[in-house]
Amino acid sequence: GQQVMQIPQYQHVQEGEDFTTYCNSSTTLSNIQWYKQRPGGHPVFLIQLVKSGEVKKQKRLTFQFGEAKKNSSLHITATQTTDVGTYFCAGSSGAGSYQLTFGKGTKLSVIP
Amino acid sequence: ETGVTQSPTHLIKTRGQQVTLRCSSQSGHNTVSWYQQALGQGPQFIFQYYREEENGRGNFPPRFSGLQFPNYSSELNVNALELDDSALYLCASSLKTPAFEKLFFGSGTQLSVL
Numbered sequence: 001g002q003q004v005m006q007i008p009q010y011q012h013v014q015e016g017e018d019f020t021t022y023c024n025s026s027t028t029l030s031n032i033q034w035y036k037q038r039p040g041g042h043p044v045f046l047i048q049l050v051k052s053g054e055v056k057k058q059k060r061l062t063f064q065f066g067e068a069k070k071n072s073s074l075h076i077t078a079t080q081t082t083d084v085g086t087y088f089c090a091g092s093s094g095a096g097s098y099q100l101t102f103g104k105g106t107k108l109s110v111i112p
Numbered sequence: 113e114t115g116v117t118q119s120p121t122h123l124i125k126t127r128g129q130q131v132t133l134r135c136s137s138q139s140g141h142n143t144v145s146w147y148q149q150a151l152g153q154g155p156q157f158i159f160q161y162y163r164e165e166e167n168g169r170g171n172f173p174p175r176f177s178g179l180q181f182p183n184y185s186s187e188l189n190v191n192a193l194e195l196d197d198s199a200l201y202l203c204a205s206s207l208k209t210p211a212f213e214k215l216f217f218g219s220g221t222q223l224s225v226l
Contacts, residue, residue, distance in 0.1 A: 001171070006154075033214070042202060042217040043155065088154050099168050100145075100215065102154035 002027050004091050006103035014111050019076040021106035023089035030092055032065055032072045033100065038085045046074075046087075079110050115139060116205050116218035124224045125193050133188045133221045135203030143167070143208040144186040145215065146178060149200040161186055162208055198225045 003026040013019050023032065031050045035043035047056055049065035049072060056063045062075045072089055086105040115138035125131050137144050143162045147155035157170035161180035175191040184205070190197060200222050204215035 004154075035215075042219050043215075044217070045214045048214060090154075099157050099160065099170065101157065102147075104152075104154045 002091065002093055002101045004089060004101045004103040006089055006106055008106055009104065010107045010109070012109045012111065013079050015081060016078050019079050019083070019108055021074050021087050021089075021108075023072045023074075023091075023103055025070045025091050025101075027070070027093055029069050032069075032092075033090045034063060034072075034074055035088045035090060035102075036085050037088065037105070041085075043088060076108075079108070081110050081112055084108060084110050116203060116216050118201075118203050118218035118221050120221060121219065122222045122224075124226065126226050127193055127195060129193050129225075130189065130191045131193060131223065133190075133201050133203075133223075135186045135188070135205075135218055137184045137186070137203075137205035138216050141205035141207050141216070142184050143206045143213070144180055144184065145204045145206070146186070146188045147202040147204065148172075149202055149220070151199070155202055158188070193225045195225050198223060 005024045007022050033048045034046040037043045047063050052069050053067045054065040060077045064073045086107045088102050088105045090100040090102045092100050117136045119134045145160040146158040149155045158172050159169040160167045164180045177189045179187045200220045202217050202220045204217045206213045206215050
């Protein structure tokens with residue numbers, strides 16, 4: 001079945017440093033979504049990427065979808081303490097039922 | 113605040129018992145998905161319901177079953193509970209459109225099986 005892998009599993013950064021998490025799928029994806037889960041909270045949708053090579057920005061966050069639609073990345077510039085949480089990518093191969101396969105997530109800690 | 117509500121928030125059961133978890137979808141959403149999230153892991157897809165019918169199922173045994181009602185609320189039932197069923201159970205609603213199905217998650221039910 002479809003597998004989605006994320007690296008790194010954990011990342012500790014000093015406030016103000018940049019952060020990147022990478023996502024790789026075993027199969028070609030129709031789209032990929034990113035979610036953020038704060039400690040003790042539930043996943044909250046950040047963005048969806050659909051097109052090959054797509055790049056989207058949300059303030060300090062930059063999301064990329066690979067040309068082959070099998071990988072993606074999330075980059076945060078100048079991290080803040082409010083960025084703390086676990087970032088998940090979730091992919092779908094589309095067609096019929098919309099099953100999202102989540103990666104294990106990257107847990108980000110920001111040291112003030 | 114997503115508008116997706118789940119009950120109860122916490123539950124403690126013993127091995128072999130049965131449990132029912134409930135979810136109210138966000139207004140206007142006709143699709144509900146259930147996910148199991150073990151500690152330190154990503155959410156694992158259990159199944160999805162669209163207009164009261166199962167519309168996809170993940171790799172979970174038949175003792176995990178569900179229902180969706182005409183008002184699009186939903187239930188997840190788990191029979192013969194096992195210790196490994198201890199997890200956060202998340203319900204997510206979405207508007208079923210082909211191109212875009214952003215999921216709105218509820219706060220989850222934390223199930224502990226002793």
